[in-house]
Amino acid sequence: MDVHRYNYAHQFGEGVECLMAELQRMLVDGRYVLTEDVRRFEREFAAYLGVGCVQGVNTGTDALTIALAALGIGRGDRVITQANTFNATVAAIRLSGATPDLVDADDRTYLIDEPQVAAAVGPDTRAVVPVHLYGKPTPLAALRALADRAGLAIVEDAAQAHGARIDGRRVGSLGTAGCFSFHPSKNLAAAGDAGAIATGDRALAGRIAERRNLGQRAQNEHVVAGANSKLDALQARILSWKLPRLDAWNAQRRRVARLYHDGLAGLPLSFQAWAPHEAHVFHLFTVRTDRRDALLAHLRAAGVDAVVRYPTPIHLQPAFADLGWRRGQFPVAERLAHELLCLPIRPDLALPEIEFVVDTVRAFFGA
Numbered sequence: 001m002d003v004h005r006y007n008y009a010h011q012f013g014e015g016v017e018c019l020m021a022e023l024q025r026m027l028v029d030g031r032y033v034l035t036e037d038v039r040r041f042e043r044e045f046a047a048y049l050g051v052g053c054v055q056g057v058n059t060g061t062d063a064l065t066i067a068l069a070a071l072g073i074g075r076g077d078r079v080i081t082q083a084n085t086f087n088a089t090v091a092a093i094r095l096s097g098a099t100p101d102l103v104d105a106d107d108r109t110y111l112i113d114e115p116q117v118a119a120a121v122g123p124d125t126r127a128v129v130p131v132h133l134y135g136k137p138t139p140l141a142a143l144r145a146l147a148d149r150a151g152l153a154i155v156e157d158a159a160q161a162h163g164a165r166i167d168g169r170r171v172g173s174l175g176t177a178g179c180f181s182f183h184p185s186k187n188l189a190a191a192g193d194a195g196a197i198a199t200g201d202r203a204l205a206g207r208i209a210e211r212r213n214l215g216q217r218a219q220n221e222h223v224v225a226g227a228n229s230k231l232d233a234l235q236a237r238i239l240s241w242k243l244p245r246l247d248a249w250n251a252q253r254r255r256v257a258r259l260y261h262d263g264l265a266g267l268p269l270s271f272q273a274w275a276p277h278e279a280h281v282f283h284l285f286t287v288r289t290d291r292r293d294a295l296l297a298h299l300r301a302a303g304v305d306a307v308v309r310y311p312t313p314i315h316l317q318p319a320f321a322d323l324g325w326r327r328g329q330f331p332v333a334e335r336l337a338h339e340l341l342c343l344p345i346r347p348d349l350a351l352p353e354i355e356f357v358v359d360t361v362r363a364f365f366g367a
Helices: 008-012 016-029 036-049 060-070 087-095 114-120 141-150 202-212 233-263 292-301 318-323 331-339 351-364
Strands: 053-057 078-082 099-103 125-129 153-157 177-181 195-199 216-218 285-288 340-343
Touching (some): 016 233, 036 195, 060 177, 099 114, 099 318, 141 153
């Protein structure tokens, strides 16, 4: 049996012909850039998150970069984030002109290690970028208290956590700004690259709007050196189509995760820890073992589309060699890079597929 990571057709649900007809009308009518279709999705997603404003941009990387720039963060400033994230988190900090400061991950949750954040704050620190990694929401109460004391912004990297909640609130609404990617692999996916920035600060939202649109306050009135990073209208229409289905899809992901967790119990594996007051959305379902590479080969040979995410941690990537990070500096991130494996997880993953994945993993361990 082949068990795939993605099923793009399922993301559109039934009745997709209506959407296709509307996309055709948009193409013919020339509805492309910052149209009512974009404004509609921005309003819908803001209401879904419970924030005052959403601004659509080209990508999740642009979302982070523009949010930092709109906060006035640039050359000479420092921004703290975690060592076990995707390249884009740290690349965005550098693209804004600031210097990234890494802290290690918590060994159980794989999220940012809060005590290390407090120790890393210095006189030039302007912001913290916690990552809601794999769909698990980062507890932000302690970080918000720290940020308030130190005068820091919290920019949430929510690229993997659309719809995740903690204490009833959705990620992206918990900090100064929340940044999303709608890459086709995400829980809420466009049919190409797309992103958004959410905030409850209307003044910040205004600066974000300027910076995504060539620095314009009005047509031909360029008040800052801004980017050209706008959410495409066709992608916005697709996202509006999918958004009402997101919570049901996330619930199905949690069902698959529970079946994996129960089916793999008792094996020499560990899982990302999560708490009852959190609504994890399982963008990825990770298992952890010191036999990761052998297990990966076994799964792929059987037709299971397992994958390793982030096999080289940020501090060991050539792109950041000039920052002087060294092997052994962030030991948890290094262990996770060598021990984590992602099993296929989709809202439509059928019970026979889940059982096949479980049986294949159990066979590897002789169980």
